[in-house]
Amino acid sequence: MAETLANEKTAAETQRTGGSGRRITSIARNTFREAVRDRVLYNLVLFVLLLTGAAVFIGELSGGQERKIIVDLGLSAMLLFGVFIAIFVGVGLVYKEIERRTVYAIFAKPVGRGEFLVGKYFGLCLTLFVNVIIMGAGVSLALTYVAGGRDPLALSIWPAIALIYVELMILTGVSLLFSCFSSPALSALLTFFVFIIGHFSADLKGLANSMGSAGARWLFRSLYYILPNLTNLNFITAAAHGQIPPAMQAVTAVLYALVYVSVILTAATLIFRRRNFK
Amino acid sequence: MTNSASPNDWVLLAIIVIGLTIVIGLSQRIDSQRPPVNPALEEEQLYLNGKTAKRISLGFEGMVADWYWMRSLQYVGGKVLNSQAAIRLDDMSALNLKLLAPLLDASTTLDPVFMEPYQYAAIILPAVNPDDAIRITKKGIAANPNAWRLYQHLGYIYWQQHDYEESAEVYAAGGKIPGAPRWMKEMGARMLAEGGSIQAARQMYQHLYDESEDDQVKQMLQRRLLQVDSFEQRDLIRQVLKDYAANTGRCPASWKDVMAVLQSRFKVEVSTGAPLDPAGTPYLLTAGGCDVDLNPSSSVPYR
Numbered sequence: 001m002a003e004t005l006a007n008e009k010t011a012a013e014t015q016r017t018g019g020s021g022r023r024i025t026s027i028a029r030n031t032f033r034e035a036v037r038d039r040v041l042y043n044l045v046l047f048v049l050l051l052t053g054a055a056v057f058i059g060e061l062s063g064g065q066e067r068k069i070i071v072d073l074g075l076s077a078m079l080l081f082g083v084f085i086a087i088f089v090g091v092g093l094v095y096k097e098i099e100r101r102t103v104y105a106i107f108a109k110p111v112g113r114g115e116f117l118v119g120k121y122f123g124l125c126l127t128l129f130v131n132v133i134i135m136g137a138g139v140s141l142a143l144t145y146v147a148g149g150r151d152p153l154a155l156s157i158w159p160a161i162a163l164i165y166v167e168l169m170i171l172t173g174v175s176l177l178f179s180c181f182s183s184p185a186l187s188a189l190l191t192f193f194v195f196i197i198g199h200f201s202a203d204l205k206g207l208a209n210s211m212g213s214a215g216a217r218w219l220f221r222s223l224y225y226i227l228p229n230l231t232n233l234n235f236i237t238a239a240a241h242g243q244i245p246p247a248m249q250a251v252t253a254v255l256y257a258l259v260y261v262s263v264i265l266t267a268a269t270l271i272f273r274r275r276n277f278k
Numbered sequence: 279m280t281n282s283a284s285p286n287d288w289v290l291l292a293i294i295v296i297g298l299t300i301v302i303g304l305s306q307r308i309d310s311q312r313p314p315v316n317p318a319l320e321e322e323q324l325y326l327n328g329k330t331a332k333r334i335s336l337g338f339e340g341m342v343a344d345w346y347w348m349r350s351l352q353y354v355g356g357k358v359l360n361s362q363a364a365i366r367l368d369d370m371s372a373l374n375l376k377l378l379a380p381l382l383d384a385s386t387t388l389d390p391v392f393m394e395p396y397q398y399a400a401i402i403l404p405a406v407n408p409d410d411a412i413r414i415t416k417k418g419i420a421a422n423p424n425a426w427r428l429y430q431h432l433g434y435i436y437w438q439q440h441d442y443e444e445s446a447e448v449y450a451a452g453g454k455i456p457g458a459p460r461w462m463k464e465m466g467a468r469m470l471a472e473g474g475s476i477q478a479a480r481q482m483y484q485h486l487y488d489e490s491e492d493d494q495v496k497q498m499l500q501r502r503l504l505q506v507d508s509f510e511q512r513d514l515i516r517q518v519l520k521d522y523a524a525n526t527g528r529c530p531a532s533w534k535d536v537m538a539v540l541q542s543r544f545k546v547e548v549s550t551g552a553p554l555d556p557a558g559t560p561y562l563l564t565a566g567g568c569d570v571d572l573n574p575s576s577s578v579p580y581r
Contacts, residue, residue: 072340237340
């Protein structure tokens with residue numbers, strides 16, 4: 001009897017964990033479809049126009065530095081567009097489902113709240129991935145056009161592009177976290193602040209070191225470690241000079257980002273599980 | 279949503295077109311009524327220095343550096359276009375380019391590896407403000423200690439200031455950098471031995487010409503090399519004039535008097551016998567036939 005019960009429990013557990021992946025994939029796929037339906041990828045048109053304009057006209061304005069400027073402009077636009085998508089789509093991921101009351105239908109099925117959040121997160125990450133890949137290909141093509149043939153920069157920018165994507169993964173997680181307990185407007189504002197502070201991390205650390213009071217020092221040092229350090233992932237300027245981030249540094253930065261995202265998603269799940277939808 | 283346009287759609291479209299036309303007309307009117315820009319305000323210092331701009335650029339510092347770089351090019355280009363006089367790239371002192379140094383400074387602070395602004399600073403700034411040119415190039419060396427080209431630029435700036443000792447030191451230091459060409463050390467020695475000589479100038483310009491990738495800079499250096507050729511030619515012509523005066527007791531009345539001697543060494547204008555400068559313009563006989571000078575219409579730089 002005890003053995004039968006244990007077997008049933010194991011079978012149910014296996015089904016549950018095996019099904020969890022499927023459920024997350026299904027939610028992610030739907031989130032991606034919804035983003036496409038919401039014309040999120042239309043930003044690519046603007047990006048293509050920007051790059052085409054830069055490739056054709058920047059030569060006259062840049063004193064022969066068009067390749068560097070195309071990389072700077074292309075990768076910066078990629079980051080900026082990605083940040084806007086991560087913020088403005090990210091903050092609506094959960095809120096829209098609650099507002100439209102579709103969340104009730106979802107949770108009536110055997111879908112955990114954590115699975116729902118992780119699925120939503122991966123769905124938006126997939127949207128951003130498609131976005132970044134197409135934009136990266138656009139920058140490489142523009143470089144090939146400007147160089148009038150094969151350009152080593154067209155390949156060497158890809159590690160920096162990968163790190164831009166990782167930065168966007170963090171921001172997507174942050175916007176999802178805020179959207180679990182706050183309104184979309186406030187979530188967008190808070191996520192944007194995190195983006196700004198994330199690029200001021202070095203100043204935060206410097207501020208902590210220059211503080212006289214131990215309490216203030218502790219506070220700023222805590223903020224430095226708690227808030228994401230996005231400068232670890234920024235190699236745009238170096239990429240424009242054909243430099244590739246050192247492998248060890250890049251791997252550590254990606255590892256940092258993955259751990260950070262896991263922490264954010266866990267915190268978001270914790271908060272979301274406590275929300276009452278009755 | 280239907281595909282066929284209703285009459286109302288056409289009305290709305292017409293309103294958009296008419297509205298845009300009015301907006302364009304009004305904009306042109308406002309532009310024409312605007313008082314001319316006060317040059318004093320236009321020359322106001324930058325609101326943000328490089329360090330502040332870097333701090334607030336949120337990871338987009340490369341793009342902001344490009345923007346400052348392009349702005350410095352437009353700034354110089356605009357001044358050149360508005361100027362009535364013929365302006366040379368390496369002597370723009372007449373243009374009052376007081377914003378150029380802060381613009382190049384900001385660009386190189388935002389992206390210290392960006393080499394083009396350093397070259398621009400080394401070529402243009404010495405005539406405007408040599409101290410700024412030296413400061414920006416030294417900043418570049420501090421940020422890129424292995425970039426021997428920056429030492430070449432700094433050596434060139436000191437050479438222009440006739441500080442041959444300092445120039446020699448900089449060339450020697452640059453020559454020690456792994457990957458630096460051998461001539462960097464040679465230039466260091468030459469600066470110390472004969473910094474003010476024509477040969478030193480020729481070598482200086484030739485190496486800068488070989489290393490530069492900027493068309494405008496190359497053109498400027500090509501003209502400088504023509505000038506060096508012209509200096510040498512004029513020295514030789516002066517010797518011919520001196521010999522003629524020594525033999526006849528008077529300076530030549532026209533080029534024809536020395537044409538036979540000159541023809542063996544220079545290209546000469548057949549009708550007048552005047553020797554041609556490296557740009558193909560006839561030289562002028564001056565000081566009553568005792569001296570030679572460039573023709574003002576020549577494209578060879580006078581100084």
